[in-house]
Amino acid sequence: MTYVVTQNCCSDASCVVVCPVGCIHPTPDEPGFATAEMLYIDPDTCVDCGACADACPVDAIRPDTALAADDHWYIRANAEYYQSNPPSPEWYRRQPRRIARVSAEGLRVAIVGSGAAGFYAATALLRHPGVRVDMYEKLSAPHGLIRYGVAPDHPATKAVAGQFRWPAGQQKRFTLHLGVEVGGAGLSHEALLDRHHAVIYATGSAGERRLDIPGEDLPGVIGALPFVGWYNGHPDHARLAPDLTGRRAVVIGNGNVALDLARILTADPDALADTDIAKPALRALRGSAIDEVVILGRRGAAHAAFTTPELYALSRVPGLDVIVDPEDVAHGDGPKLELLRELAVRPATGAKRIVIRFNAAPVEIVGDGAAAGVRLSTGEFVEAGLVLRSIGFGGATFDTVAGRVSAGVYATGWARRGPTGGIGTNRTCAEETVDTLLADYAAGALSAPRRSEPAGRRLRLWPVRSQDKVAT
Numbered sequence: 001m002t003y004v005v006t007q008n009c010c011s012d013a014s015c016v017v018v019c020p021v022g023c024i025h026p027t028p029d030e031p032g033f034a035t036a037e038m039l040y041i042d043p044d045t046c047v048d049c050g051a052c053a054d055a056c057p058v059d060a061i062r063p064d065t066a067l068a069a070d071d072h073w074y075i076r077a078n079a080e081y082y083q084s085n086p087p088s089p090e091w092y093r094r095q096p097r098r099i100a101r102v103s104a105e106g107l108r109v110a111i112v113g114s115g116a117a118g119f120y121a122a123t124a125l126l127r128h129p130g131v132r133v134d135m136y137e138k139l140s141a142p143h144g145l146i147r148y149g150v151a152p153d154h155p156a157t158k159a160v161a162g163q164f165r166w167p168a169g170q171q172k173r174f175t176l177h178l179g180v181e182v183g184g185a186g187l188s189h190e191a192l193l194d195r196h197h198a199v200i201y202a203t204g205s206a207g208e209r210r211l212d213i214p215g216e217d218l219p220g221v222i223g224a225l226p227f228v229g230w231y232n233g234h235p236d237h238a239r240l241a242p243d244l245t246g247r248r249a250v251v252i253g254n255g256n257v258a259l260d261l262a263r264i265l266t267a268d269p270d271a272l273a274d275t276d277i278a279k280p281a282l283r284a285l286r287g288s289a290i291d292e293v294v295i296l297g298r299r300g301a302a303h304a305a306f307t308t309p310e311l312y313a314l315s316r317v318p319g320l321d322v323i324v325d326p327e328d329v330a331h332g333d334g335p336k337l338e339l340l341r342e343l344a345v346r347p348a349t350g351a352k353r354i355v356i357r358f359n360a361a362p363v364e365i366v367g368d369g370a371a372a373g374v375r376l377s378t379g380e381f382v383e384a385g386l387v388l389r390s391i392g393f394g395g396a397t398f399d400t401v402a403g404r405v406s407a408g409v410y411a412t413g414w415a416r417r418g419p420t421g422g423i424g425t426n427r428t429c430a431e432e433t434v435d436t437l438l439a440d441y442a443a444g445a446l447s448a449p450r451r452s453e454p455a456g457r458r459l460r461l462w463p464v465r466s467q468d469k470v471a472t
Contacts, residue, residue: 002043002064003052006074007309008156009038009060012120012424014163015052021045024052025085028428034421037307040081057163057424058156073312077335105130107441108449110196112136112182115144116423117413118202119164120430126170128438133174134196138181139235144204146423148234151260152275153267160423189409195453197446198408198437202430205414206394211252215365216389219243220372224257224390231264231285233278243370244288246385250374252362253390254297255305259314261388262293266320266352291352294382296374298361301329301340305392308336314354315343321353322346328358393419403433407445410437 005015005024016024016039023045026033041052041061053061064075109125111118114137125131141147143161150157166174180187192199208223210216220243229237249265251258264272269286297304315322326344329337340356361377365387373383396418398411405411412433413426421429440446 001048002046002078003041003048003050003061004043004064004067004074004078005039005041006060006062006067006071007038007313008058008154009309010058010157010160010424011036011039011422012057012160012163012427013039014055014057014424014427015039015061018051018055020049020051021047023047025081033428034417034425038309040078042082042087043075043079044082045087057160059159060156070316074309077308080335104128104438104441107131107198107438107446108134108196109437110134110136110192110199111202112192112199113144113202113204113413113415114139114142114176115202115204115413115426116146116160117204117415117426117430118144118200119161120427121200121202121412121434122174123164123166124431124434125437126166126173131173134177135174136177136180136182136187136192138179138186140179142176142178148229148232150232150423151228151264152232152277153263153272155275157423158276193408193447193449194451195449197441197449198410200410200412200433200437201398201405201415202411202413203397203415204393205419206397208389208393209391211362211365211389211391213362213364215367215371218365218367219370220367220385221365221387221389224253224261224388227261227388228257231277231281233276233281238278238280242284243385244284244290247289248292248294248382248384249290249386249388250382250384251293251295251388251390252374253305253392254295254356254358255390255392256307256310258295258388258390259306259310261390262295262354263314263317263320265290265293266354267317268319290386292355293353294355294357294384296360296362296376296382297356297358299359300332301337301358302332302334304336304340304356304358308339311336311339315339315346319350319352321348321350323348323353323355325357395419400433402436403429404436404440407440408447 013028016027023042024039026036107130109131111121111133114135118135122133122135125133146158146161208225222242226237226240230240251261269282272282322343324340324344329340329344362374363377364375365371366373366375371387373381374387375381397415398405400411400416403410403412403416410433412430417429
């Protein structure tokens with residue numbers, strides 16, 4: 001028997017740390033870790049100890065004997081990774097990263113943002129005795145995109161927030177300030193530095209990218225961020241009213257978020273009822289007339305941005321056809337192309353369908369007062385009453401060196417590296433930023449706080465309890 005990594009791998013590498021034989025790759029210090037679709041277990045080296053399964057925060061690792069027949073694809077995917085990436089003797093001589101606890105008595109750090117990047121930074125800081133952490137979040141609930149970005153039918157992925165539980169000695173040195181905005185009309189950066197030795201910004205990237213084509217601002221054209229926020233109950237997007245009266249929607253872009261959008265639009269509302277989808281969104285989806293979603297990618301299938309595990313999961317949704325043109329996937333190698341070719345010859349059976357198109361660059365969104373469809377570079381017109389833009393986010397908010405913006409100011413997550421990597425990638429990023437901060441503190445490079453009370457005390461303080469930290 002061997003253990004197998006499956007679809008909802010978050011890549012936070014908790015499994016890598018505990019593996020006694022070093023059979024899980026890529027590791028955070030190997031090339032390709034930040035862009036890997038998932039981590040993989042070498043079936044020829046795995047000793048069946050189960051330590052990785054116990055450590056996985058999203059329950060993505062299973063014994064191969066426990067997988068359903070439809071999930072045997074993951075056994076093949078794990079094995080094929082090592083055929084393309086043969087094991088190296090260096091893998092098994094490499095020692096895991098050891099965290100040296102430093103004495104940082106009196107160090108006080110502010111973290112702006114309560115998503116995965118912020119909580120991984122807090123976790124790394126609280127390991128060191130004496131460090132106090134104040135986390136600031138402008139919304140009334142924590143966890144950022146874990147709560148408001150992960151699709152409601154992916155509860156295992158949302159469960160990653162459950163790992164942010166700390167022993168009592170660390171817990172009492174952490175305070176979460178909800179409803180406190182930093183910058184603009186809110187709390188100033190200077191006010192934070194008055195009360196802390198350092199500030200870590202974990203605020204995400206610089207907004208969604210635009211298409212920059214005519215018609216993009218028509219009613220009926222919605223960015224992925226507000227649409228995802230709408231069905232996840234984000235307070236800023238609760239009043240969104242997407243037009244679901246047409247039979248077809250178009251999603252421009254073909255990353256994993258695009259697959260999420262298409263899947264939610266074609267999902268059986270009864271299947272979503274048991275998830276944490278926002279109730280207004282569920283009511284709207286129950287009345288939706290959409291039975292086809294067309295996903296447009298401007299480049300060929302070899303450059304598709306979605307990951308193979310997410311495509312495989314989509315292909316297994318009951319009552320849904322995933323349509324691919326055989327000519328679009330006739331050439332190329334690799335697991336993703338192989339799966340696309342399988343889908344291209346699969347007979348259509350479902351009442352609803354998702355059409356994945358390649359080499360389909362949009363040049364204009366057409367409509368008289370509202371979106372009516374998308375014109376492609378070939379001249380083809382794809383009719384649709386709803387057009388969703390899902391082409392990613394802007395770059396990094398801060399220019400850093402090993403997480404340092406300047407002495408006392410740091411960044412982590414997408415704010416530091418741009419919109420690359422998944423939830424778990426933030427762990428390595430945050431630990432490197434914290435290492436830099438602690439080195440600056442030890443070198444005397446950080447100014448002592450001028451005031452002792454935490455910023456925002458008169459607004460809202462919330463000492464986090466374990467039950468508050470689990471996204472539901």
